Amino acid sequence: MSQLEHLQVFQSMYSSPHTRLHRSAELGDGLAAAEWSNRHDARDYQAPSHHTLSCYLAGGTGTFRRERPHSRGASDKLCVLPAGHQSAWVINGEIQLAHLYISQEQFALAAVHLLDREPRELELREGTFLDDAQQAQRFRQLSQLDWAEPADRLLSSTLAHGLINHALLSQVSRREGLRVTGGLAPSQRRQLREFIQANLSEPLSLAQLAGLCALSEYHFARMFQLSFGLPPHRYVQAQRLRHGQQLLHHSNLPLTEVALNCGFASASHFNNRFRQAFKATPGQYRAALQRR
Structure with a gap:
């Protein structure tokens, strides 16, 4: 739809x-x-x-x-x-x-x-x-x-x-009068952002991310959504795709290597996720950049 x-x-x-x-x-x-x-x-x-x-x-x-x-x-x-x-x-x-x-x-x-x-x-x-x-x-x-x-x-x-x-x-x-409860501390948010960005080419599990904050997976997932506005897996995927955009723009790596650098198991998996997110395949995206 x-x-x-x-x-x-x-x-x-x-x-x-x-x-x-x-x-x-x-x-x-x-x-x-x-x-x-x-x-x-x-x-x-x-x-x-x-x-x-x-x-x-x-x-x-x-x-x-x-x-x-x-x-x-x-x-x-x-x-x-x-x-x-x-x-x-x-x-x-x-x-x-x-x-x-x-x-x-x-x-x-x-x-x-x-x-x-x-x-x-x-x-x-x-x-x-x-x-x-x-x-x-x-x-x-x-x-x-x-x-x-x-x-x-x-x-x-x-x-x-x-x-x-x-x-x-x-x-x-x-927000006026907002009393924020729950969520992650600013230092935890920053640590998670830096860790995810540095390890996009690696498999990232919920348990691994929760361990960085010394929280159970269930509690961590709830606190992450409160602090980031979306679930952990969707945030990680958004960062993988953003990294893919940067590599397509600033490198001549083959699409398979771009996919692996972003943590996708294959070029076809990367292609499908990229097309869902950006309404264009990685190849079309790179070609469009080259015509600019």
């Missing part, structure tokens, strides 16, 4: 007879993008399970949130719609906009790596009609690419990660 079918903001737009979906794409890494036009409509978003960044590409001066009728949109205005938020929108006239949809798992990975913080401590602040020239420029570049072409989709994914990182640095704050 397509990732887009599970995105509530996407589905809310798609269900309206007033909207037109110009194009959409799954960019891999828990990311998806869409371009829309809409006119004379009303849209409500009720606690989506994903984050959404949006940019008005044209129009929007007749668009407002129902509870804030005097604040209006415009070209290059940005909106940040966090997972779990609620909003109601009125669209008068015509608007063209781009959406970037971000899974909570991808947000968690970015928070761990960029901020070295537990994702549960952080919240993406809601934002309406923001001015941010850098983010608007990234959206403009994204809208000019052919998402169906492998090399352009690669660049689209790079731009999407730039949008996420910028949002983390500018729109993320610590």
Whole structure:
């Protein structure tokens, strides 16, 4: 089933007879993008399970949130719609906009790596009609690419990660009144990250990782998910695939050696996992990089 079918903001737009979906794409890494036009409509978003960044590409001066009728949109205005938020929108006239949809798992990975913080401590602040020239420029570049072409989709994914990182640095704050219990100590998180990164070519068992923290496997798995925002096996796989991307980009190693360096038993196993994650095979990914 397509990732887009599970995105509530996407589905809310798609269900309206007033909207037109110009194009959409799954960019891999828990990311998806869409371009829309809409006119004379009303849209409500009720606690989506994903984050959404949006940019008005044209129009929007007749668009407002129902509870804030005097604040209006415009070209290059940005909106940040966090997972779990609620909003109601009125669209008068015509608007063209781009959406970037971000899974909570991808947000968690970015928070761990960029901020070295537990994702549960952080919240993406809601934002309406923001001015941010850098983010608007990234959206403009994204809208000019052919998402169906492998090399352009690669660049689209790079731009999407730039949008996420910028949002983390500018729109993320610590949750107010949060009392964090459980989880791993910062020193344990850092030790685990460094150990996993240094041993990606080796088999990594839950027992081995739990032993680093002197915890039982069951307790460790629960504490890891609290601190990293995803289970240990999914975190390790994400790091293996990220390492694979770096080797494909910066080395001429044969695909079989890339697979072994990333801890995959075979090139075919690596190929299948990579394609599931990034919507392209390792060979296509490397070829796209070479054409850039």
